[in-house]
Amino acid sequence: MPLPYHQLRFAGTSEFSLLGSMFEPPNIRGRMHAICALYAYTPVQERRAELLDALELLTLEVAHLMALDLLENGWRPTPSELSDKGMTVGA
Numbered sequence: 158m159p160l161p162y163h164q165l166r167f168a169g170t171s172e173f174s175l176l177g178s179m180f181e182p183p184n185i186r187g188r189m190h191a192i193c194a195l196y197a198y199t200p201v202q203e204r205r206a207e208l209l210d211a212l213e214l215l216t217l218e219v220a221h222l223m224a225l226d227l228l229e230n231g232w233r234p235t236p237s238e239l240s241d242k243g244m245t246v247g248a
C-alpha cells in the first residue's frame with residue numbers, strides 16, 4: 158500500500174524521488190469540478206450545504222499541501238511576518 162503524501166515527503170532521505178514511487182497526487186482539480194457541478198444541479202438546500210462543506214475541506218487540504226511544499230523547499234516566516242499576526246517564533 159502506498160504511503161500517505163505527508164509520509165512520502167518527509168521519509169527521512171533527501172534522495173527520495175516521486176518518479177519511482179507509487180505516489181499518486183491528489184486529483185484536486187477533478188474533485189473541485191465534481192463538487193461545483195453537483196452544487197449547480199442540486200436543488201435540495203441541505204445537500205448544497207453539504208457540498209459547500211466539502212468544498213471548504215478541499216480548500217483546507219490544498220492549503221495544507223501548499224504549506225508542506227513551502228516548508229519542504231526552505232520557506233520560513235520572518236520574525237516580522239509572525240509579529241504582524243501576533244505570533245512568536247517557535248509558537
